[in-house]
Each structure stands twice: as structure tokens, then as C-alpha cells.
Amino acid sequence: MDIDVLGALDVRENGISITPTAPKPRQVLALLALHADQVVPVSALIEELWGGLPPRSARTTLQTYVLQLRALIATALDGGDTSRTAKDVLVTLPGGYLLSGGGGKSDVREFERLSGLGYRAVDAGDHPGGARLLREALGLWSGPAFADVQGGVQLDMEIRRLEETRLCALDQRIEADLRLGRHREVLAELTVLVSRYRTHENLHGQFMLALHRSGRRGEALDVYQRLRTTLVRDLGLEPSAALRRLQRSILMAGPEGGAPAAVGAGAGAGAGTVESTRVERLVRV
Template sequence: MDIDVLGTLAVREMGTSITPTAPKPRQVLALLALHADEVVPVGTLTEELWGSEPPRSARPTLQTYILQLRELITAALEQHGDDTRTAKDVLLTVPGGYLLKGGEGGHDVQEFERLAGMGYRAMDAEDFPEGARLLREALALWTGPALADVHTGPHLDTQIKRLEESRLCALDQRIEADLKLGRHRELLSELTVLLSRYSTHESLCGQYMLALYRSGRRGEALDAYQRLRSTLVRTLGLEPSPALAKLQRSILMARPEGVAGASGVRLA
């Protein structure tokens, strides 16, 4: 089974889609797919679909959604002439819940985590070209926001936030690697877009300041700091971190020896 959630939901059995079009069954499949090869309790599925006050018909309705998913799986198996398994072998009923078997197919989240982990280890070893390559490959698996076309409840919302944080960490480290490799000018347009979306993200701002400074745009680097400071004070009542303030002072003084900035990269 191939599972893609880093963008629109796509689940395929033997190359044939088993992704339903109806919103609720899609929601069930998304949660099962995110936890492939793990038991998802009935209570978790129920809360995901209906919140803390499910209707009396919640359990039989959930069973109907499971039946609909199994019908799609059956069609996929029959299309490919697989008579060694049934839908119940792929989507199992187990004590207390359901389990979707991933088998030997691909799962984009697992592949993202594998590549990102290798990228982090390369960064720790100061192999910045390899770190940049691996992290760029990991981030390329994202085709949009996670589960962009799925209605989400509390459990999927939590998982989406976790995935987005993982993506941001990988993105931060990939930009860090590119700065280490002297690609500051190439990063400017990307960082401009990112900061318009994550206006209070200090690490991205620090990287943007460094990229501007190294591109000979010292005044704009200082302006970026002031914009972030104004936003933090206005929206959160906070000052920038000491590390970012130190970077700002270093750029202000234009010290040629350089100091470590908020992103861990030196000015010179």
C-alpha cells in the first residue's frame, strides 16, 4: 500500500486508489493511514469524527464508513487478481479498534522522516553539501499542506501541527546548510516569502538578516530585525531573543570578525 498525506490524501492498494470521495470516510482513512500498522481505537476515531459529544448512532455509522473503505479495497484487490487476501486482511478489526496494514508500500511521512534524519546527521557532521541535498529531497515530498483536502477533527489537527513543525525544522536546517555553503543571494526570495507567512519566526528572521547582510544590504537586514521586534511586541508582548538581539548588534557594528547569529551562522 502506498500512502501520501504530505499534500492531498492519496492511498493506493496495488496502484489503485482506495481513497473515498465522501468527507467522513476520507477522514477515517486519513487517521488510519497516518497510523498505518498501528491500532487506532474506536474512541479516537469517534472523537475525530464527532468531537466530545458523538451521536448515539456513532458506532454503527463508523462501522458503515469502515465497510465503505473495505469495498474500495476489495475492488482494488479484484482489479489486480489478488485472491490471496481480502479487504479484512488489509483493514483489520482488532480488539478495541481498527488497523490499516501498510505492507511493503511507501509512506511519504516515513520517507520524509528518514531523509530528514539523515540530513540532520550530515549537518551534525558538518557535511553541509550532503545535509542540504538530503533535506531538500525530504522537503520535496511535500506537495502542499498536510491533508490539504481532508476535513479534520482534533486528532488530525494535532497530527497536522506535528508534521508542519517537522517540516519547519527541516526547512530551517536546509536554509542553514545553504547559508554555510554561501548561497545567501539565492535564499533571499525564498526567505522573503517565508517571513511573510511566519512573521514571528526568529530563526527564519535571523537567517534572512544574515542573507541580506552578506548580500551587501546591511540596512535592510537591520530593518528586518525592527519589523520582527515590532511584531513580537505588538502581538505577543515579547522582545526578540538574546541571540537575535546579538546578531542585530553585530550587523549594526559591522564587525568584520563576525559573531554567531541566531541561526548559528557567522556574519563573516
């Protein structure tokens, strides 16, 4: 079974799509596909479908959706591997259901594998290798996760988690590119990113650094002022000490390598939302 969720949902068995068009069976498949080869509790599926107000017939209706999915799987298996039945692919277990991946491809797992390799390469000082691996990992995304699925409580939570992992990989890839002197190459990308993540300090710091190294010192300082205005107005917070140090180093026209050291914290996520205002890592080159 091949599973794609980093964009539109596409689940294929024997090369044939088993993705239903009806919204609620689609939700069920989406949650099962994301957790392929793991048991998804009935309670989680019910919460996904109906939130905190499930109907009395919730379990029976869920079973109907599972039967619909098995019918699609059976059609896909017809003429293929006769050793597996639809019940072997979508398995009923005590307390929940399991979608058996059968050793097929999963874009989420491949993204996690490549990004993990990329992080380790960057940590080991292999910035060309890290940038390449992280770029390859990010290339698996064709749009927002589950872009064509109307998500409920469970999927919305997973979508936010996946977006955060994507943003972390993007942040690390940009850092690797900056360390390789590719400041001009990342300017257009960072222009879009800081507009989308208006309080993400690390992206703003990277943008400031890229602008400064491209000979655009005034614009770099303008980026800091816009971020500060947004933080103070929306959150009542000043920029972090690390970002203030970066601003001062640019203001003083210090050496190009004069970015502050890395500091701890999480990165913001979500288009137009505020989830964090601390710097995850500012670039020292």
C-alpha cells in the first residue's frame, strides 16, 4: 500500500486508489493511513467524526464506513495478490482498527527519514549534505497535509503537528543554505515566509541576515522594526535577546559573521497564526 498525505490524500492498494469521495469515510481512511500499521482506537475515530457529540449510532455508523473502505480495498485487490483479503488490509482488533501498509511507501515516513538524516548531517557540520537531504524531504510536500480532507478534532491536531515538522525542516534547510553563503538565493523564499509567519523570530532573523549579507542593511533593520511592532502590539512582548543582538550587530555594521549564538525555543507555526515568539535558532556563520 502506498500512502500520500502531504498534500491531497491518496491511498493506493495494488496500484489502485482506495480513497473514497464521501467526506466521513475519507476522514476515517485519512486517520488510519496516517497511523498505518498502528491500532487507531474506536474512540479516536468517533471523536474525529463527531467531536464531543457523537450520535447513539456512532459505533454502528463507523462500522459501516469501515465496510465501505473494505469494499474499495477488495476491488483494488481483485486480480492481484490473492494471499491478502480486505480484512487483512483493514484489520479489526480489540478496541480499534489497523490499516496494514504491507511494506508500501508512505510520504510521511519518508519525510521523517530524510529530515532526520538532514538534521544529523547539519549537526555534524555537513551543510551541503544537510541542505540536500532537507530539500529532498520538503519536496515530498505538494500542499498542506490532508489538503482535500475535511478534518475533525484528531486530524486537525495531526495537521498542526505535521506543519510544525515541515516548518522545522524548512528552518534548518534555510540555516544550512545561509551557512553555505546562499543568502541571495533564499531572499525570495524568506520574503514569503515572514509574511506568513508574522511572529516567527527565527525566520525573521534569517531574513535579516540574508538581507544584510546582500548589501541591504536598511531593509534588514526594517524587518526587525516590523517584527517588534507586531510582537508588542499583538502579544505585548519585546523581541528576544538573541534577535536584539542581531539587530545591534547589523546596526553597527559589524562583520558579516556577527550573528548571535543559537538560543533555545520553539518555532511558530500555522498561516497567520501565533504559536510561538521565541527564536529556535539564529544563524552563526
